[in-house]
Amino acid sequence: MRYILFCLSLCCTTALATSEPPRLFGRIVDATTGEALPDVIVSAGAGSTTCTSDSAGYFSIDSLLSDGPLDNEHALHFSLISHQSHTIHIKAESADTLLIRLPRKVIEMKEEVVVYSERTSYHHRVATKSTSTDEALHGIAGVEMVRRANFALEPTLRGAQPQQTSIVIDGMKIFTACVDRMDPVTSYIEKENLQKLEIFKGGFDLSKSQAVGGTVNLISKKPSFGRPLSGYAEVGYESTSNHRFSRNVLNYTRTNMALRTSFSYRQAGDFKPGGRGAVANTQYAKYNFKLDAAKIGKTQRFDFGLLGDNAWDIGYPALLMDARKAQFYLYSGEHTWTPIRGPLHQAKTRLYFSRVDHWMDDADRDVGRREVMRDMHMPMFGKTRTWGLLENLLFARPEQTLELVLDFYYLRSFADMRMLSVFPDVLPMYLLSLGDVSRHHFAGVADYNRVLSTELQWKTGLRLDLASQAIHDDMGQRQLAAAWDTRQLDNQYLSPSFSTALEYTIRPHTRLKLSLAHSSRLPTQLETYGFFLFNPADGYFYTGNPKLKSERSRQIELGVAYDRQHRRLNVSFYYNQLSDYITGITREAIFKNYANIARAYIYGAELSAALPLSTKLRLDLIASYYHGHNSDFDEPLPLIAPLENRVELNYNAGRYDLLLAARFVSGQTRVANKTTLEDATPSFATYDSHLHSRFSKNINLRLSIENITDHYYHEHLSVANFPNPGRNIRLTLNSSF
Numbered sequence: 113m114r115y116i117l118f119c120l121s122l123c124c125t126t127a128l129a130t131s132e133p134p135r136l137f138g139r140i141v142d143a144t145t146g147e148a149l150p151d152v153i154v155s156a157g158a159g160s161t162t163c164t165s166d167s168a169g170y171f172s173i174d175s176l177l178s179d180g181p182l183d184n185e186h187a188l189h190f191s192l193i194s195h196q197s198h199t200i201h202i203k204a205e206s207a208d209t210l211l212i213r214l215p216r217k218v219i220e221m222k223e224e225v226v227v228y229s230e231r232t233s234y235h236h237r238v239a240t241k242s243t244s245t246d247e248a249l250h251g252i253a254g255v256e257m258v259r260r261a262n263f264a265l266e267p268t269l270r271g272a273q274p275q276q277t278s279i280v281i282d283g284m285k286i287f288t289a290c291v292d293r294m295d296p297v298t299s300y301i302e303k304e305n306l307q308k309l310e311i312f313k314g315g316f317d318l319s320k321s322q323a324v325g326g327t328v329n330l331i332s333k334k335p336s337f338g339r340p341l342s343g344y345a346e347v348g349y350e351s352t353s354n355h356r357f358s359r360n361v362l363n364y365t366r367t368n369m370a371l372r373t374s375f376s377y378r379q380a381g382d383f384k385p386g387g388r389g390a391v392a393n394t395q396y397a398k399y400n401f402k403l404d405a406a407k408i409g410k411t412q413r414f415d416f417g418l419l420g421d422n423a424w425d426i427g428y429p430a431l432l433m434d435a436r437k438a439q440f441y442l443y444s445g446e447h448t449w450t451p452i453r454g455p456l457h458q459a460k461t462r463l464y465f466s467r468v469d470h471w472m473d474d475a476d477r478d479v480g481r482r483e484v485m486r487d488m489h490m491p492m493f494g495k496t497r498t499w500g501l502l503e504n505l506l507f508a509r510p511e512q513t514l515e516l517v518l519d520f521y522y523l524r525s526f527a528d529m530r531m532l533s534v535f536p537d538v539l540p541m542y543l544l545s546l547g548d549v550s551r552h553h554f555a556g557v558a559d560y561n562r563v564l565s566t567e568l569q570w571k572t573g574l575r576l577d578l579a580s581q582a583i584h585d586d587m588g589q590r591q592l593a594a595a596w597d598t599r600q601l602d603n604q605y606l607s608p609s610f611s612t613a614l615e616y617t618i619r620p621h622t623r624l625k626l627s628l629a630h631s632s633r634l635p636t637q638l639e640t641y642g643f644f645l646f647n648p649a650d651g652y653f654y655t656g657n658p659k660l661k662s663e664r665s666r667q668i669e670l671g672v673a674y675d676r677q678h679r680r681l682n683v684s685f686y687y688n689q690l691s692d693y694i695t696g697i698t699r700e701a702i703f704k705n706y707a708n709i710a711r712a713y714i715y716g717a718e719l720s721a722a723l724p725l726s727t728k729l730r731l732d733l734i735a736s737y738y739h740g741h742n743s744d745f746d747e748p749l750p751l752i753a754p755l756e757n758r759v760e761l762n763y764n765a766g767r768y769d770l771l772l773a774a775r776f777v778s779g780q781t782r783v784a785n786k787t788t789l790e791d792a793t794p795s796f797a798t799y800d801s802h803l804h805s806r807f808s809k810n811i812n813l814r815l816s817i818e819n820i821t822d823h824y825y826h827e828h829l830s831v832a833n834f835p836n837p838g839r840n841i842r843l844t845l846n847s848s849f
């Protein structure tokens with residue numbers, strides 16, 4: 113009824129508009145829940161007209177336009193203690209019905225990056241480059257990538273080790289199958305299937321996973337209910353490894369149903385590092401597909417999805433073996449319920465199943481010439497199966513939100529290896545790298561946000577993890593029982609985590625944030641039950657420790673953020689103290705056991721800034737520094753990236769965007785040589801340029817030249833000093849309809 117009255121009054125106003133100064137009507141709602149917001153202070157101009165919204169969120173201003181010329185723009189300002197202030201600029205003629213969605217004040221613990229966007233905008237810096245998932249991740253301050261080959265880089269956050277960084281897809285836990293970490297979760301989702309990346313640095317957000325380093329949440333693309341039929345196609349080429357790729361997306365929707373399907377194919381030959389010839393055995397090939405269906409009702413939505421990835425013939429010259437085949441399938445179904453009334457705003461229930469299979473071998477290697485396992489071929493196989501349930505309840509009140517998460521999964525993982533001598537008289541041997549391990553893991557999370565005053569917000573999180581694990585294969589049990597002299601191999605874990613943060617607005621555009629966390633991480637199935645795992649970084653064979661305790665971490669972070677009219681500055685300082693840190697300890701000769709050590713710490717700082725130099729030109733800066741120390745061994749922690757600075761100049765001129773980027777990385781001399789064998793890495797600088805041109809509304813061409821000087825270098829986080837690509841010319845052409 114109120115809405116009808118509103119519309120009627122609006123019609124009257126429009127009719128009268130020609131003779132009298134027009135009145136302005138509008139409605140203000142909560143951007144999260146869509147609920148009406150009463151008592152919002154609406155002011156027009158400096159100290160002039162002010163009114164407040166009524167109980168249904170409606171407001172009207174009578175004399176807004178009477179004090180200025182009609183074509184003048186008028187600023188309308190909305191403020192409410194529990195929500196972010198908002199200003200809009202309207203013109204007299206366009207003074208129409210307004211719908212204002214005010215976002216609530218919540219403390220954000222994440223950084224978001226849009227990876228794939230059909231319509232690239234000025235602010236989608238990463239999308240402009242047309243990058244891969246790996247490159248998009250590396251573009252964020254605080255994210256470093258571990259390189260093992262010309263394929264599947266693995267992200268780590270804030271100087272943490274790869275196993276301390278959790279990677280999830282839409283919150284779903286995926287367990288990789290390769291015992292040599294060749295298949296990080298990020299390698300199983302292509303960019304056309306990524307809506308965005310959510311990066312949670314440190315252990316301050318507990319809702320997605322249990323991690324001491326942080327969490328990367330890969331938010332996948334869902335079907336769109338926009339136009340009846342839409343699509344996207346891209347073809348591209350990269351010169352440095354003769355990499356050819358094609359990506360295709362089709363979206364169909366009818367009334368309340370929508371379908372989306374995607375398929376991509378990539379193939380690369382041997383890649384060339386800077387100034388040198390191609391590195392043999394660095395090729396790869398893969399295809400990826402995603403199929404989704406969605407149905408919406410008035411308050412409900414159903415989603416079904418299948419994501420599949422198949423890669424083969426992937427060369428790893430820095431490791432002992434090459435990946436023959438890597439397969440991944442993820443099936444999921446989700447029900448979303450958004451009640452119209454009541455404090456429960458949204459309930460999401462998701463069921464999922466993932467299967468990962470991995471085959472690797474050294475069939476193409478000359479095993480007679482290597483130092484480790486000479487004259488022996490060792491084909492390996494690994495698999496994981498994960499069944500999971502995610503329940504997410506969001507309660508929202510004007511000044512507070514409460515999110516409850518139930519996160520359960522059941523994991524089964526297995527890996528084995530055959531040892532086949534090149535000499536016919538030597539009998540073949542068999543080894544279980546992971547003897548059929550099961551894990552039940554249940555987590556309950558509560559995340560609470562509250563606005564304390566206009567300047568102050570508070571957030572706190574609680575998480576409780578309960579897990580039990582066991583090894584089921586007889587031979588696997590015997591191997592570990594002999595190594596540890598015990599039959600008691602099962603283990604239970606109970607670990608609470610806690611985090612809290614305060615955000616204080618010191619000035620209208622400047623915020624100060626203090627975060628504290630006490631978090632923990634369960635050991636991985638390889639750290640507890642792995643057997644005879646070769647680590648190419650130090651040449652040792654590792655054995656899992658069934659009695660490992662959870663790794664614990666205490667963290668503090670202080671951040672300052674300034675944001676005003678595209679001028680941005682973010683600086684954060686953090687300290688992470690780890691106890692019961694999990695690492696390898698030498699047992700004898702070339703054998704190590706996983707063990708908890710008392711103490712290690714990492715501290716560091718990150719800076720990111722954006723400075724518009726003119727309406728078309730913008731300067732971006734990113735810098736990061738980490739310092740890690742293993743207190744027990746009194747040596748630096750391994751895989752800590754050195755000081756890094758990036759400068760980017762972005763020029764945007766209608767149909768063309770030009771991006772010039774320089775990256776300066778210092779040398780790293782702080783290396784670990786007791787717990788692992790690292791060497792120092794020299795400093796380097798690289799320069800890239802990216803050109804993006806829009807031929808028409810639907811056709812885009814991108815041309816990139818990376819590592820322009822063709823410099824030969826490797827990152828400190830590169831296994832066995834595997835080099836980065838040399839000068840690379842990338843050309844992509846895409847069209848959408």
Ligand SMILES: [Cu+2]
Nearest residue numbers: 290292294472
């Ligand atoms: Cu592998």
